[in-house]
Amino acid sequence: MTTPSLSRRSFLRSAVGVAVMSATGVPTLVACSNGSTTAGPARASTVTLPTYVAFEGPKPDLAGTADGVPPGYLTYPKDLVTTVKTPPLSGGKVSVMTDIFDPLPPAKDKNAAWQAVEQKLGGTLDLTIVPDSDWATKFQTVLAANELPDLVLLSDSSLVNNLPAFLSAKCTDLTPYLSGDKVKDYPNLANIPQVIWQACVVQDKIYGLPIPRSITGGAGFYNKRLFDAAGIEYPATAEDFLAACKELTKPQQGQWAIVNSKGNTFFTMVQQMFGVPNGWKEDGGKLVRSFETPEYKAALEFAVQLVKAGVTVPGSDGIDGTARKNAFRAGKGALVYDGFPAYSGYVKDMSRLDPKNDPRAFVPMAPKGGKANTWSDNILFAYTLMKKADEARAKELLAVANFFAAPFGSTENLLLTYGVEGVDFTRDAKGNPTLTSKGEAELTVPWKYITAPPQALYNAQFPTYVERAHEDLTKLIGMVVKDPTASLISPTNDKSGGDIGQALTDVRNDVIAGRKPISAFDTALKKWAKDGGDKIRGEFESALGGASPR
Amino acid sequence: MKTSQRPPWMEAPTKAGLAIKGMVIAIVCLLVLYPFVNIVATSLAGESEITRRGGIIALFPSEPTLAAYKTIFAGGVVSHALLVSAGITIIGTALNLVVTIALAYGLSRPIVGGRFVLTAVLFTMLFGAGIIPNFLLIKALGLYDSYASLIVPGLVSAFNFLVLRNFFQNIPAELLDSARIDGAGDLAILLRIVLPLSKAVLAVVALFYAVGHWNAFFNALLYLSDTGKWPLPLVLRLYVLQGQPVGGGTESPGEAVASIQAVQMAVVVVALVPILCVYPFLQRYFTKGVLTGAIKG
Numbered sequence: 001m002t003t004p005s006l007s008r009r010s011f012l013r014s015a016v017g018v019a020v021m022s023a024t025g026v027p028t029l030v031a032c033s034n035g036s037t038t039a040g041p042a043r044a045s046t047v048t049l050p051t052y053v054a055f056e057g058p059k060p061d062l063a064g065t066a067d068g069v070p071p072g073y074l075t076y077p078k079d080l081v082t083t084v085k086t087p088p089l090s091g092g093k094v095s096v097m098t099d100i101f102d103p104l105p106p107a108k109d110k111n112a113a114w115q116a117v118e119q120k121l122g123g124t125l126d127l128t129i130v131p132d133s134d135w136a137t138k139f140q141t142v143l144a145a146n147e148l149p150d151l152v153l154l155s156d157s158s159l160v161n162n163l164p165a166f167l168s169a170k171c172t173d174l175t176p177y178l179s180g181d182k183v184k185d186y187p188n189l190a191n192i193p194q195v196i197w198q199a200c201v202v203q204d205k206i207y208g209l210p211i212p213r214s215i216t217g218g219a220g221f222y223n224k225r226l227f228d229a230a231g232i233e234y235p236a237t238a239e240d241f242l243a244a245c246k247e248l249t250k251p252q253q254g255q256w257a258i259v260n261s262k263g264n265t266f267f268t269m270v271q272q273m274f275g276v277p278n279g280w281k282e283d284g285g286k287l288v289r290s291f292e293t294p295e296y297k298a299a300l301e302f303a304v305q306l307v308k309a310g311v312t313v314p315g316s317d318g319i320d321g322t323a324r325k326n327a328f329r330a331g332k333g334a335l336v337y338d339g340f341p342a343y344s345g346y347v348k349d350m351s352r353l354d355p356k357n358d359p360r361a362f363v364p365m366a367p368k369g370g371k372a373n374t375w376s377d378n379i380l381f382a383y384t385l386m387k388k389a390d391e392a393r394a395k396e397l398l399a400v401a402n403f404f405a406a407p408f409g410s411t412e413n414l415l416l417t418y419g420v421e422g423v424d425f426t427r428d429a430k431g432n433p434t435l436t437s438k439g440e441a442e443l444t445v446p447w448k449y450i451t452a453p454p455q456a457l458y459n460a461q462f463p464t465y466v467e468r469a470h471e472d473l474t475k476l477i478g479m480v481v482k483d484p485t486a487s488l489i490s491p492t493n494d495k496s497g498g499d500i501g502q503a504l505t506d507v508r509n510d511v512i513a514g515r516k517p518i519s520a521f522d523t524a525l526k527k528w529a530k531d532g533g534d535k536i537r538g539e540f541e542s543a544l545g546g547a548s549p550r
Numbered sequence: 551m552k553t554s555q556r557p558p559w560m561e562a563p564t565k566a567g568l569a570i571k572g573m574v575i576a577i578v579c580l581l582v583l584y585p586f587v588n589i590v591a592t593s594l595a596g597e598s599e600i601t602r603r604g605g606i607i608a609l610f611p612s613e614p615t616l617a618a619y620k621t622i623f624a625g626g627v628v629s630h631a632l633l634v635s636a637g638i639t640i641i642g643t644a645l646n647l648v649v650t651i652a653l654a655y656g657l658s659r660p661i662v663g664g665r666f667v668l669t670a671v672l673f674t675m676l677f678g679a680g681i682i683p684n685f686l687l688i689k690a691l692g693l694y695d696s697y698a699s700l701i702v703p704g705l706v707s708a709f710n711f712l713v714l715r716n717f718f719q720n721i722p723a724e725l726l727d728s729a730r731i732d733g734a735g736d737l738a739i740l741l742r743i744v745l746p747l748s749k750a751v752l753a754v755v756a757l758f759y760a761v762g763h764w765n766a767f768f769n770a771l772l773y774l775s776d777t778g779k780w781p782l783p784l785v786l787r788l789y790v791l792q793g794q795p796v797g798g799g800t801e802s803p804g805e806a807v808a809s810i811q812a813v814q815m816a817v818v819v820v821a822l823v824p825i826l827c828v829y830p831f832l833q834r835y836f837t838k839g840v841l842t843g844a845i846k847g
Binding site: 100101102103104105106107108109110126127128129130131133134137138141142144145147322326437440441 | 600622624626627630631681682685686689768771772775776777778780784785787788789810811
């Protein structure tokens with residue numbers, strides 16, 4: 001496999017980056033890290049994160065935690081709380097640009113839910129909806145033309161060259177409005193845990209309004225039906241896992257143990273089993289990249305072993321995400337890597353195909369004497385930025401954000417999720433709302449990508465899913481390791497980290513597929529370090545030590 | 551064996567030769583048609599069958615269903631976008647033709663300043679302005695978020711203009727002179743003499759323009775913010791996106807009961823069929839028109 005050295009995206013990025021900097025009057029700085037590694041303890045962030053004030057709403061059946069385990073509800077709560085008493089706008093307009101993954105909703109004049117939301121907002125919600133696949137093009141054009149809307153999603157921070165300069169020139173620093181107890185003016189924003197706010201900080205300032213997720217993306221799924229049919233217990237160690245995989249593989253029945261897909265997605269499960277660090281590992285101010293660790297080497301050897309044993313679905317290392325899902329749904333494989341948010345979809349789809357199907361979250365097990373982990377790779381979907389605004393306007397826009405962050409159990413959240421009662425949804429005998437076909441079409445308006453409340457687990461159709469997901473997330477979040485560079489910036493990483501990382505990943509994939517010996521990976525690793533890996537490390541280390549990276 | 555008087559290519563074809571040619575043509579046709587059949591068959595298949603058979607249905611679904619089409623047309627968004635696209639295609643193509651014909655006819659005869667205008671038009675063929683300057687221009691002209699932003703920027707395509715101009719230049723000047731002696735003005739000559747003689751090339755140019763408008767995607771993405779104005783390709787694009795993994799996982803599994811593949815294939819059918827229906831009517835002009843440009847250029 002080869003990678004084009006200049007992708008369309010990176011080409012656009014460099015072209016637009018220059019345009020942005022000249023448009024905003026920021027001098028085009030040369031990345032000025034000298035790579036000197038002044039080791040030191042991690043710098044304590046100077047920003048005071050927003051005080052966490054939990055929402056006092058309907059009592060959940062399963063309690064949430066401050067670490068980010070979401071509360072669980074087995075039926076839809078009846079005693080909803082209204083969190084926004086006065087409309088945030090007084091007849092004005094708020095323009096928002098955000099992402100969409102669903103089919104397009106009907107336009108505002110034909111959309112009862114959209115009209116009801118505007119009524120509650122007390123003004124016009126002017127949404128520019130951009131298909132996710134074309135986000136980069138539209139975002140960079142709007143950015144370069146200096147036509148930012150009031151609120152804009154930053155779905156991928158690498159789309160902006162020199163992010164800190166862009167933020168300070170074009171976006172509102174929210175720290176004065178949200179830091180510490182100030183956030184209490186916006187109770188729904190105060191209900192967002194600090195671990196999530198931490199991910200909205202760039203260079204010690206709060207710029208982002210978060211769209212929270214479940215902290216970790218998990219380690220994939222397994223189909224318990226296939227384990228039971230083969231008479232296998234859930235393996236306790238990596239060695240047991242290998243044995244179980246061999247037993248689950250029955251080619252004559254069209255069944256294998258692991259569904260792979262393009263880029264060897266199953267390797268994520270293996271890495272977490274072997275406790276490979278999340279991105280980087282920090283030790284006394286020194287950073288080690290995940291793939292430089294002995295854990296990674298062991299995981300790689302294990303993955304090669306799995307592929308050699310023939311326990312992955314043949315040919316699945318070339319299939320895409322949809323085909324991977326289909327193969328797991330159809331029972332071609334008993335294990336698959338996919339993000340935790342896919343859980344409820346699997347439960348629903350697979351029970352429709354065969355009621356005996358039993359998809360469960362895969363909790364990684366360590367090799368003997370090792371320690372498995374999970375990664376905090378799904379803290380946020382992304383965050384939303386506010387265009388530079390004066391104090392009055394900033395407060396107004398924060399009140400709008402506060403509205404969209406209304407938590408599960410509030411009347412606003414019911415409206416944002418299910419629309420207008422009688423039009424968009426009806427209730428079943430237990431009071432659980434169900435979308436009508438009109439509601440299904442109307443509720444794809446992507447306001448869930450403006451700001452959002454912390455997640456809650458609720459599924460009226462499959463209440464057992466709520467209990468399981470809660471239990472699984474408690475386990476997975478308990479094993480989570482952070483990426484020490486998560487809120488740091490390395491200009492070299494932004495610029496070429498993706499390309500040199502891809503070159504290494506290509507070699508890794510060749511090794512897993514058995515096309516190259518493991519020694520080829522060591523060579524590629526040296527090349528990575530030489531091509532910029534060491535420079536990235538230096539930049540992150542100096543950021544970690546407290547010196548400004550630019 | 552008797553040697554023929556005629557050269558080999560005028561010989562009556564042998565049976566074997568005919569059979570081989572027939573087979574080759576049949577195989578090529580099948581190669582072209584097979585993906586189309588796949589697409590239609592998959593768009594009509596149910597979820598369980600698609601999951602079982604791994605994504606693509608080869609020829610016939612065992613239990614055909616219209617679920618995918620129902621999903622697409624539910625909510626009225628796609629049918630509205632169809633209307634928008636049809637409107638843009640019809641109005642846009644008409645305006646394209648009026649302007650391109652006027653320009654091509656004007657520059658097909660020697661006139662004062664013609665050379666400069668010609669160079670200016672050809673210049674746009676070689677140098678595009680780029681995304682961001684275009685965006686700023688559209689914004690400054692007040693065209694942002696209007697249907698006009700999909701029509702005005704591409705009003706004249708330099709390529710189509712050249713095809714037309716070359717054709718017009720090859721109409722004998724004597725014909726036009728005799729019309730002039732009979733008292734016809736420039737407009738009458740254009741409408742009564744030149745255009746009726748140019749039906750073939752006009753059909754080609756109209757088809758080029760129409761396909762361009764029907765497929766309008768990129769400009770619509772950049773210049774339209776109100777989703778109520780979105781043309782078909784942009785709306786259909788979102789169905790193709792569904793179910794793709796995002797970051798830590800599937801961002802939105804969607805509520806549709808129809809399988810994602812079925813919906814995606816149905817999208818292809820919906821986008822393809824209207825333009826496919828127009829093509830046969832224009833085809834006899836089409837080959838003629840393209841050849842005209844090729845030889846007489």
